[in-house]
Amino acid sequence: ETILQLEQLALQARLQKARVPISGYGVGAALLGQDGRIFTAGNIECYGQTPSICAERVALFKALSEGCDQFTALAVCGGPLGEPLRGYCTPCGTCRQVLTQFCPSDMPVICTQAPGDHKLYHLCELLPFGWSRD
Numbered sequence: 001e002t003i004l005q006l007e008q009l010a011l012q013a014r015l016q017k018a019r020v021p022i023s024g025y026g027v028g029a030a031l032l033g034q035d036g037r038i039f040t041a042g043n044i045e046c047y048g049q050t051p052s053i054c055a056e057r058v059a060l061f062k063a064l065s066e067g068c069d070q071f072t073a074l075a076v077c078g079g080p081l082g083e084p085l086r087g088y089c090t091p092c093g094t095c096r097q098v099l100t101q102f103c104p105s106d107m108p109v110i111c112t113q114a115p116g117d118h119k120l121y122h123l124c125e126l127l128p129f130g131w132s133r134d
């Protein structure tokens with residue numbers, strides 16, 4: 001099942017791809033393209049904070065740079081590394097705006113804490129009246 005697969009990939013990406021020397025708060029994301037490709041990523045924290053980037057935007061920018069610009073769903077998870085996840089990480093405001101620019105307004109955003117344990121939002125619910133082309 002696609003949702004379960006995306007959840008598992010986001011959970012795996014958090015453990016394998018998050019680089020969080022500042023906060024220790026690892027976030028994983030898995031972005032499904034309409035062509036079936038899945039782009040996974042973790043958040044990357046940089047000294048001086050400002051250059052840090054969220055997992056969702058790493059996944060989105062990977063996809064765009066690989067020629068995928070039509071998207072179907074996103075799964076995200078986040079929490080302090082080394083601890084079990086306790087709660088459903090939702091995208092930050094910056095990610096919500098960037099996702100609104102590139103993804104369908106009704107795109108499911110699956111916020112997971114374990115395989116099969118998630119809250120599902122549509123992008124337009126996360127950023128009502130978001131600034132977008134239409």
Ligand code: THU
Nearest residue numbers: 027043052053054055090091092
């Ligand atoms: N962070 C994400 O990667 N995604 C979110 O949706 C929430 C916040 C991370 C956590 C921390 O690394 C911070 O963003 C750095 O920008």
